[in-house]
Each structure stands twice: as structure tokens, then as C-alpha cells.
Amino acid sequence: MKFLIASLLLIPSAFAQIPSVPCIPAPAPAAAPPANAPPGGGRGPAGAGRGAGRGAPAPQSPADIAEIAKLSELPAWGQSLATGDYSHGPAYPTAPELAKRVGVPEGKVIEFVMNSAESKFYPGVNAAFQRHVCVYVPAGYTAGTELPVIVAADAYGMRYNLPTILDNMIYDQRLPLMAAVMIDNGGSERSMEYDTVSNKYVEFVEAEVLPRAEKEANIKLSKNPDARMTLGGSSGGAVALTMAWFRPDLYHRILTYSGTFVALRRTPEAPFGAYEYIEHLFPNSEKKPFRLWIQVSENDNGSKSSSENRNNWVIANSRLAKILKDNGYPYQFVYSKGAGHTQRKVINNSLPQALEYVWLDYTPPRR
Numbered sequence: 609m610k611f612l613i614a615s616l617l618l619i620p621s622a623f624a625q626i627p628s629v630p631c632i633p634a635p636a637p638a639a640a641p642p643a644n645a646p647p648g649g650g651r652g653p654a655g656a657g658r659g660a661g662r663g664a665p666a667p668q669s670p671a672d673i674a675e676i677a678k679l680s681e682l683p684a685w686g687q688s689l690a691t692g693d694y695s696h697g698p699a700y701p702t703a704p705e706l707a708k709r710v711g712v713p714e715g716k717v718i719e720f721v722m723n724s725a726e727s728k729f730y731p732g733v734n735a736a737f738q739r740h741v742c743v744y745v746p747a748g749y750t751a752g753t754e755l756p757v758i759v760a761a762d763a764y765g766m767r768y769n770l771p772t773i774l775d776n777m778i779y780d781q782r783l784p785l786m787a788a789v790m791i792d793n794g795g796s797e798r799s800m801e802y803d804t805v806s807n808k809y810v811e812f813v814e815a816e817v818l819p820r821a822e823k824e825a826n827i828k829l830s831k832n833p834d835a836r837m838t839l840g841g842s843s844g845g846a847v848a849l850t851m852a853w854f855r856p857d858l859y860h861r862i863l864t865y866s867g868t869f870v871a872l873r874r875t876p877e878a879p880f881g882a883y884e885y886i887e888h889l890f891p892n893s894e895k896k897p898f899r900l901w902i903q904v905s906e907n908d909n910g911s912k913s914s915s916e917n918r919n920n921w922v923i924a925n926s927r928l929a930k931i932l933k934d935n936g937y938p939y940q941f942v943y944s945k946g947a948g949h950t951q952r953k954v955i956n957n958s959l960p961q962a963l964e965y966v967w968l969d970y971t972p973p974r975r
Contacts (some may be wrong), residue, residue: 666914676911676922679943685958689965691938693929697906698946700953705776705960706769712779713747717771718825722816729812730794730801737795741817743825744771744788746778754828756786756835756970759813759851759859761802761844763790768955773963782964784972787829789821793844802843803868805878805885807854809847814858832973833897837861837966841950842909843868845902846882852898853889861966862900866908866950869928871918883918890931899969900932900939901962905947905954921949940965 668676685694708714720743725736742763749755758765765771765788777783791813794801801809822829830836836859838848845867852859871880878884904925905911915923922943929941940962944954 666916668912668914669916672915672920672923675915675926679922679926680906680945682943685940685942687961689968691940693933693941693943695943695945696958697944697954700944700947700957702953702956703773703958703960705773706956708772709776709779712775714775715744715746715749715771717766718743718745720820720824722820724794727812727816729808729816730797733797733800737797739794740792741821742766742788742790743821743827744774744790745825745827746774746785746787749785749787749827751826752828754830754832754835754973756784756832756837756967756972757818757829758786758788758837758839759818760788760790761793761838761840761847762798763792764839764841764844765790768952768959770959773960777960777963783967784835784970786835787825787827789818789829791817799843799873802840802847802850803873803881804875805846805850805873805882806875810851810855810858813851814855831858833858833860834970837863839863841865841867841955843872845869846872849885849900850882853885853896856896856898860897860899862898862902863962863966864900864902865955866904866921867902867925867928868909868921869924870910870921880918883924886924886927886931887918890928890935895935895937898937898939899966900937901942901966902929902932902939903942903944903954903958903962905944905949905951907946907948909949938969 680695682693682695685696720741722739722741723736724730724732724739740763744765770788770790774783774786774788778785818829833856838851838859840848841864845864846869848862848864849867852862869882869885871883873881880887902925904922908921910920911922913920918924926941929939932939942958947954
């Protein structure tokens with residue numbers, strides 16, 4: 609019992625409510641985070657458990673220390689788009705793709721609000737709430753044609769200039785013409801939505817969010833799983849993987865920052881929460897048609913804690929990377945030196961190139 613209580617005290621405050629606010633224009637790359645954003649980077653993702661907990665972490669074993677130390681020795685992540693394990697930092701200059709460029713056509717962002725009282729999946733446990741959704745539509749889109757799509761948890765892209773990144777990379781033909789649907793979280797229900805390892809959230813997105821996005825933005829989204837990517841950070845990273853895991857017929861591409869692949873929300877179906885991906889799901893399943901880019905930071909959540917409780921983000925992500933490698937997945941794992949959980953500077957530095965890797969093998973259909 610004492611061990612269980614100590615373990616619970618070590619779990620970061622991922623259940624803290626993340627305020628639901630309208631999708632707002634992304635700040636300039638050098639600007640400070642908006643006032644309602646948690647410290648350390650975007651709204652929601654960094655808020656999913658930055659706290660160190662009230663109890664002292666269990667000491668790391670020599671094996672844990674050695675496992676983490678090896679990450680600093682990984683080759684530098686640069687322009688190479690090869691599969692493998694990399695490190696980068698501690699300097700993180702903002703990527704040039706985040707700045708608007710003269711002569712590059714700009715897409716548009718359409719916002720709409722979903723009332724939880726109208727949802728069959730998440731009507732509100734304690735009270736109804738509103739969920740804002742932003743839809744990026746690329747410049748030059750012809751109504752009626754199918755678009756590849758990025759589905760982002762926590763309306764993630766609006767905090768990291770994703771519309772501008774897509775404008776620039778589409779114009780440079782580094783990415784296909786594509787849409788992005790950036791979905792706000794459920795506030796106090798965020799962890800229930802994101803950290804629960806089940807098909808519920810992806811079915812909610814498919815049944816309620818994407819049809820509404822298509823209607824509001826007057827677009828048609830591809831159903832081809834090779835033309836669909838999930839994106840998220842922290843618990844949003846966990847749900848990005850969960851969406852693809854339960855619906856590989858709809859999602860093949862996954863991009864995560866500081867993914868919460870730890871034992872945060874345990875259920876009878878997933879006794880170790882999202883750590884099940886490492887403990888059982890990937891090892892005991894046939895290879896899925898995924899292409900992944902995953903990142904974790906040196907000073908991420910639980911980085912000084914023992915692996916025994918399955919609540920060390922650094923060890924969890926590096927072990928997930930090893931499983932991906934051993935099973936022949938196309939992936940990149942990036943370890944960010946001197947950085948913290950879903951830190952803005954890391955995302956501003958790496959997101960364009962991460963997107964390029966995840967979409968590298970995509971072939972648009974012939975028109």
C-alpha cells in the first residue's frame with residue numbers, strides 16, 4: 609500500500625483542467641506563449657503533467673542511468689531524413705518555415721464550436737462544455753477534391769504556426785496540398801479523452817468532428833490512411849498513437865512530442881495505460897503500416913525517476929523507439945538535449961522537418 613501511494617504521488621498533474629479558448633492566430637515565433645497557456649510551451653500539451661509530484665522520485669537504478677546516458681551519444685539530427693535514432697540541441701533556432709514569406713499564397717483557417725451536450729461520446733461528465741475546432745484549408749484548394757489531412761489534438765497547430773508552415777512547405781512542394789483539423793481538448797476531461805487506451809476518441813473524431821469540419825470548411829477529406837496523420841504532444845501524443853492503433857484503416861502517419869506513453873490512466877483493458885504500447889501492444893501484435901516521428905526531451909516528465917513505475921517519459925519514449933526499430937518500422941526518434949516537456953523552442957525548431965519525414969513516402973493520387 610505504501611508503494612502504491614508513493615507511486616500515485618509521483619504521477620504528474622495531468623488531470624489538471626486546461627482552459628478551453630477559441631482558436632487564435634498563432635503568435636510570432638519569437639513571442640512569449642499566450643497568457644492562458646501553461647508554462648513551457650503550448651496550451652494543454654505542456655500542461656499535461658509538468659509538475660514533479662509531491663513525493664520524492666524513487667532512485668534510478670544504474671541500468672536506468674546508463675540507458676538514458678546513451679541518448680546523448682546519438683548522432684545529430686540534421687537534414688538527413690533516414691530512419692533511426694537522433695539527438696539535437698541544446699540550441700534550438702526557430703525554423704524558417706514558421707515565418708510568412710512574401711509571394712507564398714496563404715491558406716485560410718475556419719473556426720467552429722462544438723457543444724458537448726450534443727455529443728454521443730463526450731457529453732460532459734460533470735457539466736457541458738464547448739470545444740473549439742480550427743480547420744486549415746490550403747490556398748488553391750478546389751472544392752470537391754479530396755485532401756490529405758493532419759488531425760491534431762489540443763488544437764496543437766494553432767500554437768506552433770502550423771498554417772504558415774503548411775503554406776510554405778506546400779508552396780515549396782515539400783508537402784502535398786493538405787488540410788489540418790486542430791481539435792480542442794475537453795478541458796477537465798482531457799486526460800480521460802487522451803490517456804485512455806481505447807477506440808473511443810478516434811470514433812468521436814470520425815463520427816462527430818471530421819464530418820462537421822468538412823461541412824464548415826467546405827472541404828473533402830481523404831479516407832486513404834496513407835493520406836492521414838495524427839499529431840499531438842504529451843497526452844495529446846498518446847492519443848495520436850491511440851487513434852492510429854485502433855484505426856489503422858484510417859491513419860498511418862503519427863507525429864508526437866513528449867508522448868505520454870506511461871502508466872498514467874490505467875484501465876482493466878490497459879493495466880499500464882499507454883505504457884501498454886511498450887509492454888504488450890507493439891511486442892505482441894503484427895506490424896502495422898505506420899510511419900512515425902517521436903520526440904522526448906532530456907528534462908522531460910519523470911526524467912529522474914525509476915523506470916520501475918513506468919512513469920519516466922524519457923525511458924518510455926526511448927524504449928518505444930527501440931521496439932519500432934526492432935520491428936522494422938519507418939520511424940525517427942529524436943532526443944532533445946537541455947530541453948523540457950513539449951518545450952516551444954524544440955517544436956518551433958523541429959516541426960517542419962518532422963512533418964517532412966512523416967510524409968516523405970506519400971504519393972498523391974493521379975488526377
